[in-house]
Amino acid sequence: xxxxxxxxxxQWPDLQPGWVWLCGAGPGDPGLLTLHALNALRxxxxxxxxxxxxxDILTWAPQAEHIYAGKRGGKxxxxxxxxxxxxxxxxxxxxxxxxxKGGDPFVFGRGGEEAQTLVQHNVPIRIIPGISAGIGGLxxxxxxxxxxxxxxxxxxxxxxxxxxKTPTSLNWKxxxxxxxxxxxxxxxxHAAQIAQALLDAGRPADEPCAVVSSATxxxxxxxxxxxxxxxxxxxxxxxxxxAILCVGRSVLMRQVLDWQGMIAGNAPRNLDxxxxxxxxxxS
Numbered sequence: 185x186x187x188x189x190x191x192x193x194x195q196w197p198d199l200q201p202g203w204v205w206l207c208g209a210g211p212g213d214p215g216l217l218t219l220h221a222l223n224a225l226r227x228x229x230x231x232x233x234x235x236x237x238x239x240d241i242l243t244w245a246p247q248a249e250h251i252y253a254g255k256r257g258g259k260x261x262x263x264x265x266x267x268x269x270x271x272x273x274x275x276x277x278x279x280x281x282x283x284x285k286g287g288d289p290f291v292f293g294r295g296g297e298e299a300q301t302l303v304q305h306n307v308p309i310r311i312i313p314g315i316s317a318g319i320g321g322l323x324x325x326x327x328x329x330x331x332x333x334x335x336x337x338x339x340x341x342x343x344x345x346x347x348x349k350t351p352t353s354l355n356w357k358x359x360x361x362x363x364x365x366x367x368x369x370x371x372x373x374h375a376a377q378i379a380q381a382l383l384d385a386g387r388p389a390d391e392p393c394a395v396v397s398s399a400t401x402x403x404x405x406x407x408x409x410x411x412x413x414x415x416x417x418x419x420x421x422x423x424x425x426x427a428i429l430c431v432g433r434s435v436l437m438r439q440v441l442d443w444q445g446m447i448a449g450n451a452p453r454n455l456d457x458x459x460x461x462x463x464x465x466x467s
Contacts, residue, residue, distance in 0.1 A: 197310065199227040204271050204281040204302050206295050208288040208314015209237045211321045213400040217241065220312045221284075228282035230274050232267070234293075236286025236426055238401065248282070264294060268301040275307040286426075288316040292342050292369045316340075318367040321399025321428050325406045326441035333458050334434045335364035343371020343378060343429070360385030365432030372397070372427040376415035382431065387411055392435035397427035408438065433458070 197220070199205055205224050210216035225231065225244040233242065235254025242250050253262045253270070274281045289295025289311065302309050318340050319329055329338045339359055359366065360382045371378050372395065383389060389412035397405045409417040411431060439454040446452070 196223050199224055199280045199282070199310075200308075201229075201278045201280055202275050203308050203310065204275050204283055205310045205312055206283045206285065206289045206299055207312035208293075208295075208316075209233070209241055209284050209286055210315040211287055211317035211324075211400045212236070212238055212398065212404075213324070214238055214241045216315050216320055216400060218312065218314065221314065224282050224312060225284075227280055229280040231282045231284055232271065232274075233284040234286050237284050241284070245282070264297065268298045271298060271302060272305045272307055275302070276305075285314070286317070287320075288314040291316040291318070291340070317399050317426070317428055318369060321396050322367065322394070322430055324400045324404065324444065325394060325396045326438040326443055326445070327394055327396075327430055327435055328437055328441070329365060329367060329430075329434065331434050331437055333460055334437070335432060337363045338365045338367060338432075339363035341366060341368045341371075343368045343374050356381035357385040360387050365430065365434050368429040368431070370425065370427075371429045372418060372423065372425050375418050375429065378429070379411050379414050382411060387431070391431060392433055394430045394435040394438065395421075395423060395427055396430070397423045397425070399426075399428060404444075406438070408435065 207221050207224050209221065222244060225241070228245055228248045230249045230251060231242060231245050232251045232253050253267045271281060271283055283298060285293045285295055287293055290313070295311070299309050299311065322329055339362070341354065341359060368378060389410065391411040393409050393411050393414045395407040395409070395414070395418055405421070405423055407417055407421050407423060414429070436457040439457040440452045442450070442452070
């Protein structure tokens, strides 16, 4: 029985020497960590963490060595191959290794690549999912990624490829026409190109859009705009990465669901932003 957590649940897994746990740290707010993540932090000998992991989270692992392995566009960054091989080396030294990644390790986080390298070197792994910024970050902005009166589909897209440019392998026309709501990770630097691709594919110029930067943290900023104005408004606002772009009518729900604004004493701007009358009672 692992007693690293004073919780009433049953058997908590032990982080054994020579193992690597790849763990999602959530979008920023330490309170959005899972209990399995907290359990891992309490046991690790080494924590290798990304740029988007909040420093406060590391205070839950005072016994561990903390190694920064962040990658940020346009800044000096650790190479992915070096990170993966460092994980292998530490595990082979018999360390209890926690690889802590922002959001979810398998959602545009390259966790799959790291896990593959570890397995190829016969290093045992455990995967601990985390709350992805494309869901949790938008929720903190008061934007549901699905709403029964708005969308029955949502598509998650990366805003840049391995080269750091707008992905050329994506069929933007198919994406634009095939999904009612689009959530775009790491797209703020290429917002103009992305918006133009969606407009060329037939998305309306006045379609509601939102940009959420530093989601779920004290530095969170939210910009409400339209598809045609998005790039200009981003430039005028001075917003910077990390940021999530959301394209679709679910953005309108922020007018009534901005719960952080309510905490600050602001009343909802519109109780019926979709113009459809009172919501149907839950069936």
